[in-house]
Amino acid sequence: SYELTQPPSVSVSPGQTAGITCSGDALPKKYAYWYRQKSGQAPELVIYEDTRRPSEIPERFSGSSSGTMATLTINGAQVEDEADYYCFSADSSGDHRWVFGGGTKLAVL
Amino acid sequence: EVQLVESGGGLVQPGGSLRLSCVASGFTFSSYWMSWVRQAPGKGLEWVANIKRDGSEKYYEDSVKGRFTISRDNAKDSLFLQMNSLRVEDTAVYYCARDYFADYWGQGVLVTVSS
Numbered sequence: 603s604y605e606l607t608q609p610p611s612v613s614v615s616p617g618q619t620a621g622i623t624c625s626g627d628a629l630p631k632k633y634a635y636w637y638r639q640k641s642g643q644a645p646e647l648v649i650y651e652d653t654r655r656p657s658e659i660p661e662r663f664s665g666s667s668s669g670t671m672a673t674l675t676i677n678g679a680q681v682e683d684e685a686d687y688y689c690f691s692a693d694s695s696g697d698h699r700w701v702f703g704g705g706t707k708l709a710v711l
Numbered sequence: 712e713v714q715l716v717e718s719g720g721g722l723v724q725p726g727g728s729l730r731l732s733c734v735a736s737g738f739t740f741s742s743y744w745m746s747w748v749r750q751a752p753g754k755g756l757e758w759v760a761n762i763k764r765d766g767s768e769k770y771y772e773d774s775v776k777g778r779f780t781i782s783r784d785n786a787k788d789s790l791f792l793q794m795n796s797l798r799v800e801d802t803a804v805y806y807c808a809r810d811y812f813a814d815y816w817g818q819g820v821l822v823t824v825s826s
Contacts, residue, residue, distance in 0.1 A: 639756075644806060644817065644819055647814045697770070698761075699758075699773075700758040700761070701758060705755040
């Protein structure tokens with residue numbers, strides 16, 4: 603079955619740039635989506651279609667994709683950005699199945 | 712304002728059934744695909760199923776195929792998930808989400824499968 607691979611954890615100091623990667627064989631053909639989930643809350647979409655940002659999401663969040671890897675970048679990470687981040691995409695088999703990455707816990711300290 | 716409100720969760724024994732509902736407001740429900748996503752306690756997100764705008768196409772994650780059925784009632788702005796033959800491993804918070812890429816989420820409803 604199709605899998606998206608993320609690092610389990612990333613740690614940065616406040617003000618630094620945080621990068622979270624997501625690798626998957628179908629990413630050259632399928633968009634990646636990114637979600638932020640703060641403790642005890644429902645997930646929230648932060649990036650869609652590889653690079654697009656919902657209007658309510660701060661500009662320090664950006665997305666990119668190249669080959670089999672998509673990346674979520676947080677420029678100038680803030681303490682309030684501490685959360686679990688998940689990538690999401692579809693497989694390319696034609697079965698219309700979607701899958702989440704395992705999630706990355708971002709620590710800003 | 713987009714709102715999604717789930718209901719119908721609870722405690723059920725293995726092999727039992729449960730029907731989740733999600734009532735949508737703040738957008739034209741019939742214009743969007745809808746999805747269910749779950750999260751087991753302390754675990755990551757797992758896509759469960761999605762359904763096309765008119766209900767004509769439905770897709771499922773392999774472990775729920777044949778046991779769960781997604782449906783919708785566009786006249787009532789409602790999404791459903793009928794869950795049969797429930798297993799302990801189906802224990803999770805179930806989220807209703809708008810569109811196939813989940814741009815808005817409900818607060819979730821807890822389903823516990825235990826004897």
